[in-house]
Amino acid sequence: MEYAGAGEEEVMAWEHWAGNGEAFGTGRGEWRLTVQHGDSVELHVTDFVVLCIGRFSGASNMPRFPPDKGPEAFAGTAIHSMEYANMGAASATQLVKAKLVTVVGYQKSAVDIAAEIADANGASHPCTIVLRKKRWIVPDLYAWGVPIAVFFITRFSQLLLHKPGNGLILSLVATLLSPLRWFFSKFVESYYKWALPMEKHDMVPDEGFLEGMCSCSVTKLPHKFYDKVEEGSIVLKKAKRFSFCKEGLIIEGDSSSETIKSDVVIFATGFNGDQKIREMFKSPLFRDIVAGSPSGIVPHFRQCIHPRIPQLAIIGYAESWSNLCLSELLSKWLAHLLHGSFRLPSIREMEEDIAEWDKYMKRYAPDRFRRSCVGPVSVLCTDRICQDIAGVQRRRKRWLLADWFVPYGPADYADLNLNSCKL
Ligand SMILES: Cc1cc2nc3c(=O)[nH]c(=O)nc-3n(C[C@H](O)[C@H](O)[C@H](O)COP(=O)(O)OP(=O)(O)OC[C@H]3O[C@@H](n4cnc5c(N)ncnc54)[C@H](O)[C@@H]3O)c2cc1C
16 A cells, blocks of 8 residues: 555644545645555545454464574474464364374463363363463453452442543542552452462462453453363463473473473464554555554554545454444444544644553553453543544433443443434
């Protein structure tokens, strides 16, 4: 993709996105897309591009190894979870049936794959999960009978956080209410520690539940996961580092190392969405800035507009308690922008807003701030979407108490359409 009509120097000097803060800019700029399909190459010209190429698909994130200590040293098969998923059920079953399989990683792909393999192989060929960091992976989203959304996804629960753009008073309120924030987190943790044999298997995460929520790394356990751990069909191994040898993996703990014999190693180590999005651009400058730098958050205003890349929106890069719901809301916001219902603020204002989000994400998700997780402040996020579209922030629940204390969900935004942001 290449932007034409204005040079990079001019684009970087603009005060307003696309020259005037409107979706199609001043009319001078356009995107030229080179589309290749097999041997045929086509050139398309367009006034606006929406990138929906996915952050959690397509490009695998693979750990790096010293020479001769990577998969090349291994006599078995090493693949990424993406290849395993693309294989189809029959070939995947054939690959793992009656084999010693090791899964690297401990998020949704890892636990799902391990549970599937444990079901197929049982305790005679245990599936080993090699994990670096323990996470809150839980059977359901209820703690002592209360939906956990009550503690983390309400207008009231947002008051407990130092949110982006908080003034002095709201900051003070968040500080004063911090014991309640701590209590909510501990209340939920106490339930999962009681409901699951996490302590027995040394699987209680070092981070609090709130931090897990703020980095969108709380995920759902497959059915009877810990039963499989108890019966020995899944083995959990913590490792600071690991490398390959001919027989499998060598994992390094605090004081010793151990060889995990394996026929197949599956990397459930996530995706490299940043690389995929950078590769879309011909301009080295846009490649460089589109996903930001490792020391900051992904710098997208309203989670979808890069202030310095004109006439382009990116949907599907931010995370929430439901990525699909967030993507749909951002799509509606974008439809309004394209429709001309509002203009974007100046580039300086957008960058200041991003700096506020940077502070928030680093404060509550210090080791995973680049995940662009808005989960516990999703009500704020949507309030701002409404503010942009309708010029006002309106509560989206009929009753005041419900608006403050009942969790927000997709149904609350069902009527957020081109005409209104009101109830
Ligand atoms: C294990 C796992 C579990 C998940 N569970 C949930 C969940 O429960 N709820 C939830 O909301 N989200 C979940 N997610 C996140 C989920 O992947 C996203 O919410 C959703 O798939 C995003 O949709 P998308 O259309 O943005 O991207 P994708 O579904 O990744 O689609 C991207 C599309 O773009 C195409 N594409 C990529 N590059 C190019 C290119 N250069 N040119 C043309 N086309 C291209 C791809 O082929 C693909 O069709 C999960 C993700 C994983 C990995």
